[in-house]
Amino acid sequence: MTKTNLPLDADRLWTDVMALADITDPARPYTRRSFTALFLEGRAWLARRFAEAGLVTHIDAAGNLIGRLEGSNPALGVIAIGSHSDTVPAGGRFDGIAGVATGLEIVRALREAGLRPQHTIEVIDFLAEEPSEYGLSCIGSRGISGWLDAKMLDMTGPGGEKLRDALRRVGGDPDRLEQAKRSDIRAYLELHIEQGVVLESQSLDVGIVTSIVGIRRFEIIFQGEADHAGATPMALRHDALVPAAQTVASVRRIADLLAAEGSGYFVATVGILDVDPSASNIVPGRCRLVVDARTTAPELMQRFTELIDQESAAYATASRVSRASFTLLSDGPPTMCDANLRASLRRGGRDLGLGDIDLPSGAGHDAVFMSRICPSAMVFIPCRAGKSHAPEEWADREAIAAGAAVIYQAVRELDQALS
Ligand code: GLV
Ligand code: MN
Ligand code: MN
Numbered sequence: 001m002t003k004t005n006l007p008l009d010a011d012r013l014w015t016d017v018m019a020l021a022d023i024t025d026p027a028r029p030y031t032r033r034s035f036t037a038l039f040l041e042g043r044a045w046l047a048r049r050f051a052e053a054g055l056v057t058h059i060d061a062a063g064n065l066i067g068r069l070e071g072s073n074p075a076l077g078v079i080a081i082g083s084h085s086d087t088v089p090a091g092g093r094f095d096g097i098a099g100v101a102t103g104l105e106i107v108r109a110l111r112e113a114g115l116r117p118q119h120t121i122e123v124i125d126f127l128a129e130e131p132s133e134y135g136l137s138c139i140g141s142r143g144i145s146g147w148l149d150a151k152m153l154d155m156t157g158p159g160g161e162k163l164r165d166a167l168r169r170v171g172g173d174p175d176r177l178e179q180a181k182r183s184d185i186r187a188y189l190e191l192h193i194e195q196g197v198v199l200e201s202q203s204l205d206v207g208i209v210t211s212i213v214g215i216r217r218f219e220i221i222f223q224g225e226a227d228h229a230g231a232t233p234m235a236l237r238h239d240a241l242v243p244a245a246q247t248v249a250s251v252r253r254i255a256d257l258l259a260a261e262g263s264g265y266f267v268a269t270v271g272i273l274d275v276d277p278s279a280s281n282i283v284p285g286r287c288r289l290v291v292d293a294r295t296t297a298p299e300l301m302q303r304f305t306e307l308i309d310q311e312s313a314a315y316a317t318a319s320r321v322s323r324a325s326f327t328l329l330s331d332g333p334p335t336m337c338d339a340n341l342r343a344s345l346r347r348g349g350r351d352l353g354l355g356d357i358d359l360p361s362g363a364g365h366d367a368v369f370m371s372r373i374c375p376s377a378m379v380f381i382p383c384r385a386g387k388s389h390a391p392e393e394w395a396d397r398e399a400i401a402a403g404a405a406v407i408y409q410a411v412r413e414l415d416q417a418l419s
Helices: 010-021 036-050 096-113 139-144 163-169 174-179 241-262 298-318 339-351 397-417
Strands: 055-059 065-070 078-084 120-126 186-192 206-210 212-222 268-274 287-297 320-329 358-361 376-381
Touching: 010 036, 010 055, 010 078, 010 096, 010 397, 036 055, 036 065, 036 120, 036 186, 065 096, 078 096, 096 120, 096 186, 120 139, 120 397, 139 174, 163 174, 186 206, 186 339, 186 397, 206 339, 206 397, 212 298, 212 358, 241 268, 241 298, 268 298, 298 320, 339 358, 339 376, 339 397, 358 376
Parallel strands: 078 120, 078 186, 186 376, 206 358
Antiparallel strands: 055 065, 065 120, 206 376, 212 287, 212 320, 268 287
C-alpha cells in the first residue's frame, strides 16, 4: 500500500466529509433524511463548497445538486462524479457523503494542478438515494436517466404529501422532468465505502465494482380488526400482526434457501413493520410491512416473490384477516459496470501503487440508473468491519483519499481518451 504523494489533498477531503456528517439530527446521529430541513442545510453547505471550488452550481428538475466546471472543449460532453448526501435514519458519516466530497476534491485538485479538462466535469449530489419517506429510492438518478414517472411522483409521504410536491420543495420541478434527462454525459464515476469486509480483510485499497445487485421492494398490508386485548376470546380475533409475523419468518426462510442454492447472490429483509394501533391492550387491527429483496439472478427474485405472495395470502386466510395489498414499490434488474471505465480505474490504482480487487456490490447505488444513460463504474474503499447504515460506520482518511485518487487518475485518462 503506497498512499503517499496522492494527487489530491487528503486532509481537505476528510474535512469536508466530517463537516457534512456533522450536519445531523443531534438526537439521532447520523441522520440527514432527504427532503428535511437538515438535508437542505447540508445541501446549502455543499453548494457553498462547490462555489468556492469554482463550480457553477444549480439544482436540476429532478432535484439533483450539480456543480459544473466547464471544459475547454464542452462539445465533448461531460464526465460526472457523484453520490448522495442523504442518509438512512441513524446511519453513518461516509455512505454517499464520501463520494460527493470526492468529486469536489477532484475538481479542486485539477484546478490547483493548473489542469483544465477538455470535458466539462460535473459533481452531482443525487437526490434521495436512500429509500425516502415516499417509499422510493434513487429519486434524483431516476430523474436524470428518465426513470422517474408520474406514478412515482404520486407516491405519498409524511402528512400525505405527494412526492411531486416534495420535489418542488427541494428546488426540483416535477412538471419539467424531461429537462433533467441527460444525453451528454460520457462517463459516470462514483466512490463509495464497500459496506462489506472484503477489502479490509485482504488489506486492499480499492475494489473495482463489477456489478450491482437488482433490488425489488414490495409492501404488504394486512387488514384485521382492532379489538380489546382482554375481552376478545382467541377464537374471535382478527389479529393483523399474526400473518405479518409469519410473513417475516417466511422471508427469512425462503431467502436462506435461495441463498444456499448457490445459483446467485440472494438476500431479503423486512426492515419496516408498522403495527396499528400499536398499544399493549389492543389486538392489532392493521399491519404493514416492506420487503427488500436483492439478487444477481432475476430468476431467484421471481421465485421469491411468488412464494411470499402465496404464503402471505395463506397466512391471512388462516388468521381471518384480509391481505389488503401486495404492492410493488420499486424493481430493478442487476447492473453491470462498464468494462472500459473499470479498466481505466484499475490502471489508475496501479499507477498509484494501490492494491485492487474486482468486487460485486450488494448495495444499491445511483450508478445503477446512471448506467442506463452512460458508461458507469464505481470504486469501493475499505470500511471498518464492513459496518454501514449504522453510526459505527467508519472509513480512514487515507482510504478515502486513495479511492478518490484512483478516480482522479481515471478522470484524467478519460478526458484524453473520450472524444
Ligand atoms: C442503499 O444504501 C441501499 O443499498 O439500500
Ligand atoms: Mn446507503
Ligand atoms: Mn450509498
